[in-house]
Amino acid sequence: MSATVKKHTPQDFIFKQELGHGAYSTVYKALDKRNLKKAYAIKVCSKNHIIKENKVKYVNIEKNTLNLLGKTNHPGIIKLYYTFHDKQNLYFVLDYAKGGELLSLLHIQTNGTFDELYSKHFMVQIIDTLEYIHSCGIIHRDLKPENLLLDKWGKLMITDFGAASPPANMSTCSSFVGTAEYVSPELLLFNQCKFASDVWALGCILYQFINGTPPFRGENELKTFEKIVSLDYPWNNNNNNLLLHPNNNTANLTNPQIINLTRKILTLNPNDRITIPNIKLHPWFNDINWQDKDSIWRGIWQ
Ligand code: ATP
Numbered sequence: 001m002s003a004t005v006k007k008h009t010p011q012d013f014i015f016k017q018e019l020g021h022g023a024y025s026t027v028y029k030a031l032d033k034r035n036l037k038k039a040y041a042i043k044v045c046s047k048n049h050i051i052k053e054n055k056v057k058y059v060n061i062e063k064n065t066l067n068l069l070g071k072t073n074h075p076g077i078i079k080l081y082y083t084f085h086d087k088q089n090l091y092f093v094l095d096y097a098k099g100g101e102l103l104s105l106l107h108i109q110t111n112g113t114f115d116e117l118y119s120k121h122f123m124v125q126i127i128d129t130l131e132y133i134h135s136c137g138i139i140h141r142d143l144k145p146e147n148l149l150l151d152k153w154g155k156l157m158i159t160d161f162g163a164a165s166p167p168a169n170m171s172t173c174s175s176f177v178g179t180a181e182y183v184s185p186e187l188l189l190f191n192q193c194k195f196a197s198d199v200w201a202l203g204c205i206l207y208q209f210i211n212g213t214p215p216f217r218g219e220n221e222l223k224t225f226e227k228i229v230s231l232d233y234p235w236n237n238n239n240n241n242l243l244l245h246p247n248n249n250t251a252n253l254t255n256p257q258i259i260n261l262t263r264k265i266l267t268l269n270p271n272d273r274i275t276i277p278n279i280k281l282h283p284w285f286n287d288i289n290w291q292d293k294d295s296i297w298r299g300i301w302q
Contacts, residue, residue: 013040027043029096067080078097101149113211182201184201216233264282
């Protein structure tokens with residue numbers, strides 16, 4: 001017995017507002033005509049543009065990675081339902097993250113910061129998801145607040161797997177991808193990218209939640225890179241500028257456990273960097289029961 005599977009087309013959907021665009025795609029909210037209650041985010045990638053900009057590799061990586069990660073329904077991963085294409089475009093039909101970018105939420109808070117409770121809440125969801133991603137043999141390689149979206153309940157979802165390293169190439173991978181401020185020292189110094197490089201980005205995000213800006217930020221990319229490889233950021237133990245830094249009072253006001261954890265993450269040598277299992281054992285997370293997924297995955301609007 002053979003069943004004919006109907007191919008999807010753009011005509012199956014009602015395209016609503018644009019949600020955003022990336023380097024080679026535009027993302028729209030869309031409703032399925034057969035079930036108008038169900039909203040999707042459809043990422044539309046122009047074939048011409050992808051070929052012209054040499055992005056075919058990245059589009060394939062994103063599709064394969066989302067397919068692999070979607071095999072179990074982890075709440076922290078944007079689900080890819082299916083893909084289809086027509087003459088002009090490729091279409092990725094994704095979970096619609098109704099709550100938008102976490103960064104927008106961060107921007108409406110005072111000074112672009114979260115309080116300790118919110119910071120911990122989101123860190124726990126990122127860590128649980130990152131642990132899952134790594135357990136599938138995948139390095140995200142471009143973890144940053146812009147790639148953290150919220151669903152309608154305010155649960156966090158990691159997106160943008162266009163830079164991820166496929167499992168076949170899991171131990172190390174070279175070439176600069178990612179965003180200057182979150183890039184790891186091992187990538188800058190040795191062209192290496194490891195699971196620990198995602199952990200580095202995690203430390204940058206934690207610092208940013210508490211302080212409102214990433215730890216390493218120069219006037220240009222080169223200055224930012226110089227700061228990263230010399231571990232020049234305000235909470236560094238050996239940083240003489242600590243007392244002079246304009247944000248210096250955040251160091252006085254911040255829970256020392258957060259500073260301690262950030263220092264353990266922002267370690268130049270990736271082999272000395274704290275690992276995810278040990279992050280989960282850090283005293284700042286003493287009140288978290290990592291086995292209790294329902295409590296970890298509460299949304300902030302639930
Ligand atoms: P690039 O791929 O160039 O790094 P990007 O990851 O920002 O850029 P996209 O994945 O195309 O590019 O997303 C562009 C924007 O669209 C995002 O920043 C986000 O605001 C919005 N967006 C993406 N996916 C979704 C989604 N599933 N639900 C809601 N909004 C989304």
